[in-house]
Amino acid sequence: MLAIKIIFQLLFTLLFRRKKLPETIDKIDIQLTQKVSDAERLKTVSLLNKIFGTRIVRWIMEFFLCKASKGEFIEINNADFIKRYQRYIPETDERISWTNWANTQKSQPLKYYIPGNGPHVKVIETYQQLGDYDFKGLKEIQGIVTDAEEKGLRVRCVASGHSLSDIAVTGDFMISTKKMTRPQRRANQPYIKEKFRNGYTSYIHKDTQVIPEKRYLFETGAGTLLEDLKQILEKEGLAFANMGGSDVQGFMGAASTSTHGSGIGLKPFPDMIASMVLVGSHGKAYRLEPADGITDPSVYAASEEYQTHGIELIQDDDLFYSSTVSMGCFGVIFSVVIEVVDFYYLKEERIPGTWEEERQKLASLGLNYIRKNRHFELAVNPYPVNDKGELDKVNGKRYCIVTTRNIIPKPAAKQDNTSSEKRNFLSSLASGLYFVGSISVFLFNKKPANIPRSISSSLKRIVDCDKQGGGYSDKYYNVLNQGLLEMKFFGYASEMAFTMQDDTYLKAIDKILDESVRMAEEYGQYNPSPIAIRFTDDSHSYLSMMHNMAACSIEVVSLKGFIGGENFQRRIEREMIAFNGRPHWGLHLESLSFDRIEKLYPKLPVWLQAYKKFNQSRVFNNSFTDRTGISAVLGQQEAFLE
Ligand SMILES: Cc1cc2nc3c(=O)[nH]c(=O)nc-3n(C[C@H](O)[C@H](O)[C@H](O)COP(=O)(O)OP(=O)(O)OC[C@H]3O[C@@H](n4cnc5c(N)ncnc54)[C@H](O)[C@@H]3O)c2cc1C
CATH class of the missing domain: 3.30.465.10 (Uridine Diphospho-n-acetylenolpyruvylglucosamine Reductase; domain 3)
Structure with a gap:
């Protein structure tokens, strides 16, 4: 019944009130999140995803959406992403x-x-x-x-x-x-x-x-x-x-x-x-x-x-x-x-909280707080939101999810699969409606001021803990897999690691949060995702981001096609230089200079000796080694080939 109502609302908007599409999606989101039970929401979303997954419905929607966007091409068919992935x-x-x-x-x-x-x-x-x-x-x-x-x-x-x-x-x-x-x-x-x-x-x-x-x-x-x-x-x-x-x-x-x-x-x-x-x-x-x-x-x-x-x-x-x-x-x-x-098996709890409370616990208890659980991570709305859902630096709080995971004996019976399906911020965007993956970029571009409230709503939807929902227990790899579902095709990330030997990581997080609000207030430049904060033990590997330091990794996620998303990530990467953030080798956008790598990694000279031994003929260089100045260590700097 609810599914039919939603289809009718969407069709009506696409046919007669295209300009109001963002408001309609918002209304649907609120109906699914606040007006029905979790079970009914998941049932409705699953049915809608099936209907919107059919080619003919996708074509009709794409046709009207392209009209609504006045020239911008909106594709809700993710077959291309899937092809590239597989x-x-x-x-x-x-x-x-x-x-x-x-x-x-x-x-x-x-x-x-x-x-x-x-x-x-x-x-x-x-x-x-x-x-x-x-x-x-x-x-x-x-x-x-x-x-x-x-x-x-x-x-x-x-x-x-x-x-x-x-x-x-x-x-x-x-x-x-x-x-x-x-x-x-x-x-x-x-x-x-x-x-x-x-x-x-x-x-x-x-x-x-x-x-x-x-x-x-x-x-x-x-x-x-x-x-x-x-x-x-x-x-x-x-x-x-x-x-x-x-x-x-x-x-x-x-x-x-x-x-x-x-x-x-x-x-x-x-x-x-x-x-x-x-x-x-x-x-x-x-x-x-x-x-x-x-x-x-x-x-x-x-x-x-x-x-x-x-x-x-x-x-x-x-x-x-x-x-x-x-x-x-x-x-x-x-x-x-x-x-x-x-x-082994794990039990995961996703507990609601605020960054203000979590920061206080991290500052006072430090590693002891994090060590209480085998796995501990945070997803934080960078924007303080007040009761009306508005960005509000004075009265707002930064909603966050604390995720903990611990080893348990083999669970007696398999749970229903709802817990495994709604486990990630991205997969719960606009209530988890899969076609909203593409549309949400369009909507966020049109109404960026909705982003702070939208992030909080999406995070609230993935709460699942002893007090609410019961948590999620399963084989370790199912629990550790983030359950991105189709939504993984829409996000991309940049990440930096910080030492936990002092409070540098907290200062780095503060800076990212302040900068997020400043960019939103001064330029209307939001970022459509929570900040992901993870913790890792130190690594023996000389060029690991975690080498010689228990590390806090801070990940800034954006959505493909979101205006200014990449620039925002680059800006944050540059700001993090002051905090000696080590960029993830696979997840960074800004170029790294040789001097910076040298400063961040005390063992670089030893690593370079190994590089000289195994790459004597320079056959394993590429654009990455050229742009970072690593190639030059072997003597003559080659032409930039890639
Ligand atoms: C959806 C998604 C989720 C992610 N999740 C996480 C996460 O949870 N945590 C995290 O830390 N990162 C994460 N990342 C980043 C990702 O794990 C790294 O970028 C990783 O290096 C990618 O692995 P790949 O197999 O695609 O390697 P590629 O990107 O293909 O290669 C990475 C590097 O490894 C080298 N390489 C690969 N195989 C060999 C080999 N056999 N011998 C020598 N060199 C080799 C390549 O030359 C290249 O330099 C994620 C990325 C995406 C897109």
Whole structure:
């Protein structure tokens, strides 16, 4: 009944009152949020999404919307986004045109390779047959590298292409890592030290406590997608210790930029790596490990890996911790042995609050407050909103959601799936109506002053905790996945990490919030998303954003097509220089100077020594190394090729 009423309201507006479309969407939003129960809202939204998902209805809506927008083309069909997301460009002799997922970077490489002999889809179905090491694939890569060197060209890996920055871009030889999905096996080869072969206890230092944790080693092809790997691990009774909000990345694509989740006791992806096989310049292959690595050098010296395939074992802290976050600049990482944990379940609560209260708790209790939960993160409306839903610096409060997640025993029965569906700000924009993804950009552009209220309403819709809704319990990866649904196609983000050794991170957040309000008040420039605040343990990797510091990462999300969104993010990135913010290697827009990288990363000189060793021939440089001045370290600065 409600669905019919909403369709009628929309049709009437599109036919006779197009100018009033923003108000109508607002009214629909209020009806769905405030006038009906959660269950009825989700049922209605699901029905409407089905109806609006049909091609004919989409065409009709697009036709009237384009008329309403007077020349601006509004497309509510997200098939193109989905195609790009699922895209797999097969190997071809023809030239290809590559774009990253967000369509912010383009490459037209001279050659496009997909080396490796693993499957690129449904790896889970055949993983038990993928136990053997893919020496043939390794050789292919060595050949591509030496061929490029002979021709004076460059080589760059691309995994899922989910980085917003230009780190995967190349105009020369592009290597897709999609078929680098072998081996998939427990790491218990004879050269692995006995004590690591069948699980071992690792001791984690937390404050004054030493906590034992059971760990296992698993070897995987570096191109394996996280969504495949999490399922393979599950079949083995294993799990990642933590994940980010999405699982679309390749394993080494994620680790290379220090992708992370939230949890002050949990390290980012690169810290899972115990050993890796890297093809460096001149096609030389290395097995890299820290000084006290998992491999027994004397046994390894007699192994097929070394004797037949010449993979040289290097156990050296500086070379290893430089390579785990090397953004494709050291070569092609072919396989990794990762540390994983026993499979687990999580319970998530999304608790309503205000930034004013949360800031006070963080300032007075600091890390102790965050440590109370295994995972802790915040989504904060940057705009203080009063009871009337207006931006109000004096009487308004910044609404926020505190998300906590903790390990629980396996839940008795599967919950209804409503909790898993309404878990992200984006997926609850305009009540979660999927067609509103495109329309909301149009509406926000037309009525930006509605943004503060709209953010609060969307956040209120995802509340789910013991007191309200019961929370969400499931397999760890379902809980950690942010439930972006189709809405992931409309957002893009920029992120910076700050030290938690003092209150710098709080000052950085204050600045972002102040700047958000100032831009809104002085120029009508809003940003259509909450600020996401996550916490991570320090990383061993020398160029991880979390290196040597427990970190607070602050993410500013915008919507594709939102006017001024990118400029707003760039402005915030520039403002954060004063707070020594370390930009996420995959999620930044502003260029980084060599001096700035040097200031932010004390271990840069050591990292550069490793870069010189593995990239002697400069074959792994690209526009990212050129613009940051990293290429120049190897001597002559090359022409900007990309
Ligand atoms: C929807 C979405 C959600 C995200 N969520 C999070 C999050 O929760 N937390 C977070 O920290 N970040 C997040 N990010 C950022 C993302 O995780 C990083 O940008 C990540 O690097 C992208 O992984 P990818 O597989 O797409 O790698 P790509 O972008 O393809 O490549 C990244 C880098 O890795 C290099 N590389 C890839 N494979 C290899 C290899 N085998 N050998 C050597 N170098 C290699 C590439 O050359 C490139 O330099 C998200 C991004 C998106 C679009």
